[in-house]
Amino acid sequence: MDNLEKQLICPICLEMFTKPVVILPCQHNLCRKCASDVFQASNPYLPTRSGSLTSGGRFRCPSCRHEVVLDRHGVYGLQRNLLVENIIDMFKQESNSSKPAPERKEETPMCDVHEDEKINIYCVTHGVPTCSMCKVFGAHKDCEVAPLSSIYQTKKTELSDGIAMMVGNNDRMQGIISQLEEACRAIEENSRRQKTLVCEKFDKLYSILEEKKREMSQKVTDEQEEKVNYIRGLTRKYGDHLEESCKILEMGIQTMEEPEMALFLQNTKPLLKKIEEASSAAHLDKVERGYESMDRYKVNFKKEGKALRSIDFIQGEGTEIMKEKGPRLFLEVLFQLPLPNLLPPSR
Template sequence: MDSLEKQLICPICLEMFTKPVVILPCQHNLCRKCANDVFQASNPYLPTRSGSLTSGGRFRCPSCRHEVVLDRHGVYGLQRNLLVENIIDMFKQESSSSKPPPKQQEETPMCDVHEEEKINIYCVTHNVPTCSMCKVFGDHKDCEVAPISSIYQTKKTELSDGIAMMVGNNDRMQGIISQLEEACRAIEENGRRQKTLVCEKFDQLYSILEEKKREMSQKVTAEQEEKVNYIRGLTRKYGDHLEESCKMVEMGIQTMEEPEMALFLQNSKPLLNKIAEASSTAHLEKVERGYENMDHYSVSFNKESRALRSIDFIQDDEDEDEEDEDAEAGDVEGDGAQTVSGGGAVSATSVPPSAPQQISSTPSAAKSAVST
């Protein structure tokens, strides 16, 4: 019977279930009044009618914390547990017939000072239970006392209200925790999305820089090939002239070996004319000093570097629209840093794009002066 009685105790009021008993979706039982109290504590802002909640809502089971969702009938829409009600009736009948009254008297605690006196009154002044002898002759003779039964009901009601309030506070705390967890998930998702947007903006900036690098490299490569081809052409011309001069030298040596003076004089005249022509390099082009220099293609990105280091998130939607229009324009001639659109809630000073970078490039030097 004692074990059965423990199973019939309401977890809210800590007393035996009172009719009607409602069964929750998690199969735990509550007094309807206690279920209504927990529901009101969990939903303080829902409308009421005649002191009872009849609209839909939710609360958590005080036994297993399972969330109970109610329909528009509220607590009155929960199913009654007729089996438990019948068991309670049978238990009360069995208890009243089999449980002897003296047993309750034996369980009454005795006074510590007057060991033969039962504790039957309550000292309101010191908030402790005591016996009648303590009130007449003992430490509580000048104190205010009250019947222990009335104080028992008052304290039990206070404890029941406190438990119901704690259950409501726990439900509200659980709701706050759920909201914080949802906020965490939203922040993580928003952070991932904004990181993707920032990376896309930087990828666009990288593509612009790569395009400008390719264009400038092509200019340098074009002049490099032009100058190299010109120098190689001159090299071939000077090589041909050198080969002709070597042939003249060989013919001169052969002529020097001619023993016949008349024949020598006859052959030397045209040979001397050819040697004079071969010795002249006036018809060959000459490369001016510094022709191989390519320093006129030097660049400076000091302004752009400062602008890139000052890149930050935009401040509002208007700045974002302006920067997007600038980005679509292309900045083909080497604009400064492009402001990255971070979007969302990040607030910072926007950075205007810097002036186009001027690349010093002079026309290539004159190839050579032709000697006549």
């Protein structure tokens, strides 16, 4: 019977279930009044009718924390557990017939000062239970007292209300924790997305720089090839002229060895003309001074370097809110900021 009685205790009022008993979707039971108290504590702003909530809403089971969703009838829409009510009736009948009443009297606490006196009154002034002797002769003789039964009901109601309020507060606290965890997940996901976008912007900037580097390097290479080809062509011309001069020189030496005067004089005139032509290089091109210099392809990236070092996120609405109104409001608009443009302005 004791074990059965434990199973018939309401988790809110800590007393045996008071009819009507309602059954929650999670199969746990509550007194309808206790269910209404828990519901009202969890939904303090819902409209009431005659002191009872009747509109739809939700609260959590105090035993397993399962969320109970109510329809428009509120707690009156919950199904009554007639089986539990019948068991309560049978238990009370069995208890009254088989369990002797005096056993519970032994549980009445005794006064610490007057050991033979039972605690049977409540000192309202000090807020403690005491005995009649303490009121007449003891420390509470000048205090205001009241019967235990009246204070018992008042304190039990206060405790029940406090438990219901704690259940509602715990539900709200759990909701806040869930929202904060969701905010953490959103921050991590948004951070990953923004990092990806930042990397894409920098990759685009790298590609622009690489393309510009190839373009400028090609200009230097084109002029290099043009000048080298010109110098090599000029080298071939001077080489051909030198080869021709060597042949004429050899012919001159051979003519100098001619012993026959008539034949010598006959060959001298055309040979002298060739020597004169070969000695002149005026018809050959000359390389201008400084022709080999490539200094005109100088670069100065001071401005561009300064612009690159100044790359940062766009200072938008969220930054001002962070400075002026703190991080709480800043978080509300953080994910509405525009995507930062990481490229410097075109010049």
